[in-house]
Amino acid sequence: MEYLTVGYSLLEATIAIFAGLTAGSVALLAWGMDSVAELMSGVVLIWRLKRQENLTSVEEEDEVEGKAVKLVGLSFLTLAGYVLYETIKMLTTSSVPSPSSLGIVIAIAALIFMPILSYKKYILGGRLELRSLLADAKETLVCSLLSLALLAGLTANYLFGYWQIDPLVSLLIVGFLFKEGGELILSEG
Secondary structure: OHHHHHHHHHHHHHHHHHHHHHHOOHHHHHHHHHHHHHHHHHHHHHHHHHHHOOOOOHHHHHHHHHHHHHHHHHHHHHHHHHHHHHHHHHHHHOOOOOOOHHHHHHHHHHHHHHHHHHHHHHHHHHHHOOHHHHHHHHHHHHHHHHHHHHHHHHHHHHHHOOOOHHHHHHHHHHHHHHHHHHHHHHHOO
């Protein structure tokens, strides 16, 4: 499941970042960077699960699990800082993004795929009692919710020329990322 997450996230990030740069959409670029965070989260989980077979004590398992959760949280916070910077830059330079049909297509694809993947990770994380996998499932769910916000913003720009929704969606993404990242890092004290 994590290899699927990494592969899909790489494809999604590549398309979204390309479309975001082409259209000048900070929301689409930010969403593509969220896909990079999803990719990093998947890589952390692969690392975490591969370590499982070499763990010899509950304390060692707790330590590895804590590191994995903190790394996922750190990926959220790093991304939030970058997206906030790009959003402020867009607002201060009055950059107007172009409509992006490619962005709309990739957002729709994520709305179909990501909730299913999140649910499967959540079920497996609960069954295996892995906080890191549950955190990764939450990251995937956040990605699907952000896909909905992105789709609304891109569609408003595409159909009505309401480009101002682009930075608002970006700020929504930043808020989610700071909240989720902070909670994950603080949960591992």
